[in-house]
Amino acid sequence: MITFRTNMGDFSIELDFDKAPITAANFLQYARDDFYTGTIFHRVINGFMVQGGGMDSEMNEKASRAPIENEADNGLKNEIGTLAMARTGEPHSASSQFFINVADNGFLNHSGKNMQGWGYAVFGKVVDGMDVIETIKGVKTGYAGHHQDVPVDAIEITETVVSDAYAAL
Amino acid sequence: MSVLFISDLHLSPERPAVTRAFLVFLQTRAIKAEALYVLGDLFEAWIGDDDPTDLALQVQKAFAELASTGVALYVQHGNRDFLLGNRFAANTGAVIIGDETVIEHCGHRALVMHGDSLCTDDIDYQRFRRKSRNPIYKWCLRALPLKRRQKLAADWRAKSMAANSNKASSIMDVNGEAVDRVMSKHGVKTLIHGHTHRPDQHYVANGERIVLGDWDSMGWALEMNSAGYKLQSFPLWETEQ
Numbered sequence: 001m002i003t004f005r006t007n008m009g010d011f012s013i014e015l016d017f018d019k020a021p022i023t024a025a026n027f028l029q030y031a032r033d034d035f036y037t038g039t040i041f042h043r044v045i046n047g048f049m050v051q052g053g054g055m056d057s058e059m060n061e062k063a064s065r066a067p068i069e070n071e072a073d074n075g076l077k078n079e080i081g082t083l084a085m086a087r088t089g090e091p092h093s094a095s096s097q098f099f100i101n102v103a104d105n106g107f108l109n110h111s112g113k114n115m116q117g118w119g120y121a122v123f124g125k126v127v128d129g130m131d132v133i134e135t136i137k138g139v140k141t142g143y144a145g146h147h148q149d150v151p152v153d154a155i156e157i158t159e160t161v162v163s164d165a166y167a168a169l
Numbered sequence: 170m171s172v173l174f175i176s177d178l179h180l181s182p183e184r185p186a187v188t189r190a191f192l193v194f195l196q197t198r199a200i201k202a203e204a205l206y207v208l209g210d211l212f213e214a215w216i217g218d219d220d221p222t223d224l225a226l227q228v229q230k231a232f233a234e235l236a237s238t239g240v241a242l243y244v245q246h247g248n249r250d251f252l253l254g255n256r257f258a259a260n261t262g263a264v265i266i267g268d269e270t271v272i273e274h275c276g277h278r279a280l281v282m283h284g285d286s287l288c289t290d291d292i293d294y295q296r297f298r299r300k301s302r303n304p305i306y307k308w309c310l311r312a313l314p315l316k317r318r319q320k321l322a323a324d325w326r327a328k329s330m331a332a333n334s335n336k337a338s339s340i341m342d343v344n345g346e347a348v349d350r351v352m353s354k355h356g357v358k359t360l361i362h363g364h365t366h367r368p369d370q371h372y373v374a375n376g377e378r379i380v381l382g383d384w385d386s387m388g389w390a391l392e393m394n395s396a397g398y399k400l401q402s403f404p405l406w407e408t409e410q
Contacts, residue, residue, distance in 0.1 A: 047197040088408070117223070
């Protein structure tokens with residue numbers, strides 16, 4: 001389990017190492033490196049998802065490792081409370097940024113190995129503190145530079161706690 | 170409550186980012202509106218309501234979900250999806266409205282059109298338009314086997330991409346006299362249309378002409394509420410990642 005402490009409360013996630021081995025290992029590595037501490041949820045769209053894991057509170061993008069292969073074809077669905085990797089229009093471009101689905105976003109699921117159908121790789125789920133995510137999704141957002149849907153008051157990950165079981169993996 | 174207007178999304182399998190941005194728009198913005206008007210060219214090509222492709226099914230499902238939450242959904246034909254028909258309407262809960270429709274919401278009255286019929290200086294296009302809106306032509310097209318129509322649609326899409334025909338510079342603008350005429354005919358002070366891919370708000374003899382934008386690198390929507398109209402553009406969800 002990985003627990004993220006934020007200025008809005010704590011939430012914990014579990015990763016699916018069986019169905020999304022590459023993505024889960026990639027995420028765990030960022031967590032172990034304490035990469036996510038100091039990053040914010042920089043894109044919050046109520047009724048859709050909350051995204052973070054790549055920007056600091058000044059909205060500067062943190063330098064990430066190389067992008068990983070998209071494992072969206074693993075059968076996991078973008079349902080409420082699941083974690084998926086954010087990416088650009090290129091399917092295999094995810095690095096550190098992730099989002100938590102706050103709606104059942106079926107149109108983000110894998111439907112074919114092409115640009116249209118690759119979808120977004122689900123690799124874990126929130127197992128504790130979903131009420132914190134529910135609070136985050138409702139915060140007031142606005143523009144920050146050319147970015148829209150940015151929370152007016154920054155929601156920052158202040159500490160990352162990797163469980164002993166995950167630390168031993 | 171507000172009413173939203175969009176047009177010219179030109180949804181196609183070749184531009185998944187636009188489709189996803191549209192589905193996000195339905196789920197997060199349209200769901201809070203009283204009504205959503207799609208003023209033509211929702212699809213880059215529509216070959217008939219029996220289209221079994223993922224794109225066609227996905228959009229119909231999303232529309233049906235939106236309509237089931239109580240949002241009124243109105244769809245107008247564009248020059249690219251003129252075959253949208255009764256089955257599409259039944260599948261989605263959308264009402265297909267005529268090309269010149271006067272609407273009233275939030276204390277405002279407006280004429281909504283796709284806009285292609287106003288481009289009267291484009292003689293060749295008007296000839297095509299007359300042909301494509303002819304019921305016999307539409308019937309013949311619908312009667313072709315699905316495979317044949319799918320091939321036709323793929324050819325249309327490839328041709329329009331190669332010719333850059335969705336760029337504003339390739340589309341003739343509306344004719345001012347045609348605008349004045351149609352606004353006088355319906356006695357309206359506001360005209361809302363798409364088609365030309367030149368999003369803007371213009372003062373005209375009868376009042377105001379609002380032109381919706383096409384969805385490409387950005388999305389566009391017009392919001393109407395009791396305070397008036399607001400034309401907005403926004404980045405596509407995926408391309409901003």
